[in-house]
Amino acid sequence: MQMRAMELMIWSMSLGAIAAVAATRLADLAARPSLSLLRGATYHVIVFVFVLILSGVLAPTLRPDPHRLHVLQVLAGPLCVGLSTFWIRGWLGARQRDRLMSVGLRLSALALPLAAVAAFTLPRAQQLPAAAGLSLLGSGMMLWFAVRAWGMGDRLAPVMAAGCLLTLPAIAGLYAQAMHLHVGIAAQAVFAFCAALSNAFTGFVLWRRDRHEWKASREPGSSLLPLDPVTRVASGRAVVHRLIEALRRRQRTRRDGAVIAVLVFDVDRIAAQVGASGVHEMHIAIAGRIQRQVGVVNPVGRYWDRCFICLVETIDSPAWLRTLGLRVSSSLRRPIEVTGLGGERVEIRPDIGVGVVHLPPGRAEAEDVLHDAEHLAEAARGMRSRAAILNPATGYAVPVEQADLGPRGRPAKEIPHAALRRAAG
Template sequence: MSPVEVVIWSMATGAIGTVVLLGLAEVAFGRTVAGLQGTAYHALALLFVFLLSGLPREIWPGLDERWLRVMQVMIGPICNTLGNYWVRGWLGAHYRDSLMEAGLRWAGWVSPFAGLACLLLPWPQQLPAAGAICLLNAALLFWLTTRGFLLGDRMAAGMVVGSGFALPAILGLYGVALRLWELPIGVQVLIALCAVLCTCCVSVMVWLRAHPHVLSRPDPESSLRHDPVTKLYSGIALVQKMIKAQRRRRRTRRDGAIVAVIVFDLDRIAEQLGPNGLNELFIAVGNRIQRQVGVVNPVGRYWDRCFVSLVETIPSPSWLRTLGLRVSSNLRRPIEVSGPNGTRVSVRPDIGVGVVHLLPGHTAVEDILHDAQRLAEAARGMRSRAATLDLATGEVVAVEEANLGPRRRGQANHVPHSTPARGAAV
């Protein structure tokens, strides 16, 4: 390597190393699993750039070429595995799309074994084969993150940009490692810049996903979009998101779900805890719902004691049962809030969960929300505290007893009702 090349790649690894250090600081203060996974991926990306750039030969001139080649061949597939696993969780693929889930999972599993298979090839073919595996995986990530954006995840746009930078960075780094031709200094600068920009884009999107309210612009209409207590979406914002989601689902022909949670007996809780304790309870309930449905699915406070979540894409109708039971069991666990005298008080919320199956039809959003609230009201009298509509009989039943098989085309998607929903903030 020439002195200029050493400077270029030292600066690139230094920039990526700075991102890793910032990630470690975020993990130390935030202590989130997603942050730890993202930082681990960035550390592997740093090692990837370091090994393929040729810097190890400059730092350790006597380095065994056989061991260096093994590390160069395996680092890419290992990055694929960890990156796919992490991006799968970041995109909420399990909640949103079975194709994203299967693609990222299987590509992650296959990559390390494909890397080991590369080591069985003749020496000149090992590194090109590993490079082809990494390029295919990067193309898959670009496609699936684009798919996530088209399915309504706005933050996936940043990951699409990061994946776009990854493609030339990977191609260029393997070209540098193979040294089949002399790359001009300007080209190497562009390759290094793409590698750094890819890492920065991914890091920024990790941070934004962990701090979603950063994107909320402080303007006069902010109070209309977010509930002042829970900081979740307001009823108006929730309806707007549902309308947009309905349009997307009519285009993609995908099933979804609406989950409504109603908290009962608020007068008793307010008398016991006071207004501050009641607000803490609302905040805790909203946070628990968000954790259960995933960060990619919006949760809002539709009216004072009713929370609604939009799960835009579900893997299958039978998943509604798992979703309803998971939300209801989590919300019925005790919540610690502040009492009137400042002491911590444990409260077990009295809740009902209604789950509505969204089909790619033209059902009005107001009717869907009304149905979800009626189901949540009915769930209060059920053992599991979660209700849905039985697809065979059209009756309101507990989710664990519902027949969630394929529905007949044109079957109504409404809960029988005769009175309007009360308190709806539409």
């Protein structure tokens, strides 16, 4: 069935809008090559090819073999959605944020292409409807996980969710075109607009995330939160505000999380060696190392002049805190190179303590959490690993490697935050 001139114009305009976003991302990739930008540019190119194959624009221009075009149309949707689910796993920070999200998106990315190949075992008339169903199922899963990330505090997830929502009518309309169903001009215009707008929303989210990561790589410890004017890391007020928001969400989402406090001791000795400028360099390096260990989705800030706070929104299980605490402490104990008083580069070893506080589901006060985290960081100074946590079995501060947190995947016994102060007293 030949496309009418109006249909050709509608879908060509949609393809032009998608191509413009892809060209912008490719130009950005050429200016600042990175794996993240490459994935983003590839995503937009794949969306362009997907719409080109299914919309029918390809037929009147290149006149492809009908059998080959049919094969491409069956594979296009599941492959495009499968790659998108694989990449959205990283864009939503699923590995750091939620095990269910991470596993679900990974399995979807593997299952959709295999299911598309299996669709060729069906009668020819059922292959395109099966591919459409698979594509809609994968897109619906992405929408659900984007909404889930929104509930966990991801501020860009609502835009990603809007893009995933618009993908659903776009996929339905494109497969209706591929199956030569009778679709009115107005409906086709809506479907084409949804395809272009979904691509634009996703492109905006990717651009914001890439910009954040690029800024973080140039200014270690930087974030989208208000910055401390001296160290250029997130301000204490901003991190505390995020903590209060996270504690409110936790009552609704019932997710485990954590707060990490890092205290820097004996700063006067370091200041005498390298001066105030060297101390500021040390603070920036410490914040950057914490950020790399916990991931860019979790905010790191300077609570006061010798204390850094990190909020880990979600964790797989309390037992994971052992690994997290040891990873952060071992990273911070490595030498840091700063500028000395004479302008020369000097290696210093900061004297640090890391306190890890488990945030169980339910109600908790930000003041109690921060007090406990600081107390644990102070206690960690006398421990070999320099990382301390409250042992749920005893209520006392212990090295993280000795805490009885239970096996991975199982909840630990909940201890009220006030118990730490009673144990300390």
